[in-house]
């Protein structure tokens with residue numbers, strides 16, 4: 001029996017695994033150490049395409065090292081740019097609207113990195129708006145929220161308010177632990193297009 005509580009990131013992957021097919025186009029909006037990028041590579045297989053954003057070169061280096069070690073480096077495009085630019089950055093590599101099956105956001109700071117470099121409300125919401133226009137029918141956006149760090153609560157509340165105002169064809173869900181203080185939480189957005 002595993003004595004660690006469920007992590008939101010594992011939960012996000014559980015939702016994504018059944019809906020991603022080999023050959024799909026998917027995006028990691030916050031590459032960080034590359035764990036989610038690697039997961040996405042495993043889901044889409046050799047015929048799929050994975051795009052991973054981060055504003056920190058050190059994060060993209062860690063992601064690239066992990067992908068090289070795992071044999072997936074060739075199928076991933078690492079984008080050293082803010083995810084706020086998700087639409088123009090993906091248009092530049094010929095990704096069309098409504099063609100991306102999954103977009104993962106894992107907000108906050110780089111694990112074991114500079115904790116002053118965090119995702120910010122304005123750029124996160126810009127990225128989420130862009131992500132909606134890229135999402136394919138039946139696709140999912142996952143957002144792991146971390147209200148426990150400085151600035152995290154404000155960002156979490158902003159994302160939740162933005163989700164509450166979403167209109168069809170999108171449906172937003174919020175999953176949270178009930179008996180911990182400031183637990184990470186998970187938002188899932190479905191496209192019912």
Ligand SMILES: C[S@@+](CC[C@H](N)C(=O)[O-])C[C@H]1O[C@@H](n2cnc3c(N)ncnc32)[C@H](O)[C@@H]1O
Nearest residue numbers: 030031032033035036054055082083106110119
């Ligand atoms: C919690 S970490 C992501 C963890 C990652 N998914 C993993 O598997 O390790 C958040 C990452 O978001 C990045 N980030 C912050 N602002 C960003 C932005 N505007 N655009 C893209 N990435 C950003 C940080 O540099 C950091 O690496």
